[in-house]
Amino acid sequence: MRPVNPRGAWTLFQRETRRFMKVKMQTIVAPALTAVLYLIVFRYAMGDRQVPGLEVDYFTFLIPGLVMMSMLQNSFANTSSSMITGKVMNVHIYLLMAPLSAIEVVAAFLAAAVVRALTVAIVLLAVLIPFTGLGLAHVWMILFYGLCGSLLMGGLGLIGGMWSKKFDDMALVNNFIIMPLTFLSGVFYSVKQLPPFWQQLNAFNPFFYLIDGFRHGFIGVGDTNPATAIWVVLAAVTLCVAACWRLWHSGWRLKE
């Protein structure tokens, strides 16, 4: 089905944004509080230590990573929880019955995921920046990696939601794939601190480029070559969005 229903796509986008705003304690306030707790813990654990190889203090290094991790986790949660709740409550049939093309559905879901991720990021930065001297070295990098990260994780959430038949399946995807990948992508450490083997392995992890690029936008230095990072991230996002479109179009695990 070709794109024919912009009002339908806009309605779906509104539905998905209203959904997370209705539970803002859980979707906005809780991630902000968690990030503040992380910062307090690491502030006292690490003191004024510098990050080896980057000439930046650990506290300043940590904040962009935490913001990006929250963005990634929230954009994933927005699409995945909507899909799995819809499937369990049988509401997803309204998306199948509606005259919406795959492009419209995927665009609406991903746009809502980006809005949630950006909302969380703005709240987190508003809470955390007064406690640090964090600057804005390259705004375009912050926006580019923030947007790409939200799209990538929103897309993965959509695929995970389509694949899952029950909440337990979704928990499996979240706890065994998404959480390790985001935690082990350089949020809490510089990749230069890792043994060579793990440094090489990280080169294949798009989350690492996302977090490093996003941080680079704030502190002006990073672990990776920015040109390489842009291509890796663009390729990952393109692949993920294309997979979302293809899978929705085919009705994968949605239609019998």
Next chain:
Amino acid sequence: MALRISDLRKTYSNGNHALQGVSLDVPEGSFYALLGPNGAGKSTMINMLADIVRPTSGEATLFGHDVFNDKAWCKRHMGVVPQEVAFDPFFTAREALRITCGLFGQRLDRAWMDELLERLGLAEHADKNARQLSGGMRRRLLVAQALVHRPPLVVLDEPTAGVDVELRRRLWDFMRELNRQGTTILLTTHYLEEAEELCEFVAIIDRGQLLTARPMRELMREVAGSHLWLRYDGDWRLTDADAEALSDYQPRVCDGLLCLTLTRSGQHASSFHSAYEAASSRFGPPLDAGVREEDLEDVFLRLTRENQA
């Protein structure tokens, strides 16, 4: 025709042949009953029309548009009440209607939404979260969601399960009114009395096969027969040998009475006299006897029983 289905088939991945070549014509502006026992394939057929289940083969057109190739047009012109209750726990009834209308690409007509809420007995619950609604209210909300974009064809898959008698009556009055205004309604229900009262056309399917599809009056005139019931004394019983000997009349025991079916057509057409004599020759003269006309439920049971035999 509002809906034309040709040789529609569905085989699920587990090998279950849910539909085995069903063809059906639903005239524009009609109130059409689609009947069948549980598992007959009714919901599979509806779900294929609604794009929830993929067809294995076959064709369907909605007002001349190909249902499986011109999906967007067909979806805009069809409203489906699903059999399973589906509600979004995040939204109120009013929000659910607004969202459904938008998803179907329509600008919300507030007056129509309020009328739907009123006519379906949901007006005072419109701002409650769907979680707070009772089962019957949720089912009526599904009906409102199927109607909110004013489709010319409405498919109701058991819309009154769990709805109390008074509200069911109100729902049917509303459906009749919509039908009079030109909306085509395809209804599946297990309340056969209601189907007989409401619908001008009826199709009966069983085990994925169409048993009959014709105007309701024609079915009742040509297929519906009557029952001959006979009362015998207390120690009477129907043995397998008796059942075999009287098999032309589909003998069965109902409330202690021997019931024989008198059909008007088909290869087993039978008359009161022949049935009475056949029973008398097995059991002797009855203590009492009488004849009752078959209603839709009797016809339905007889046709599905014949198919399963």
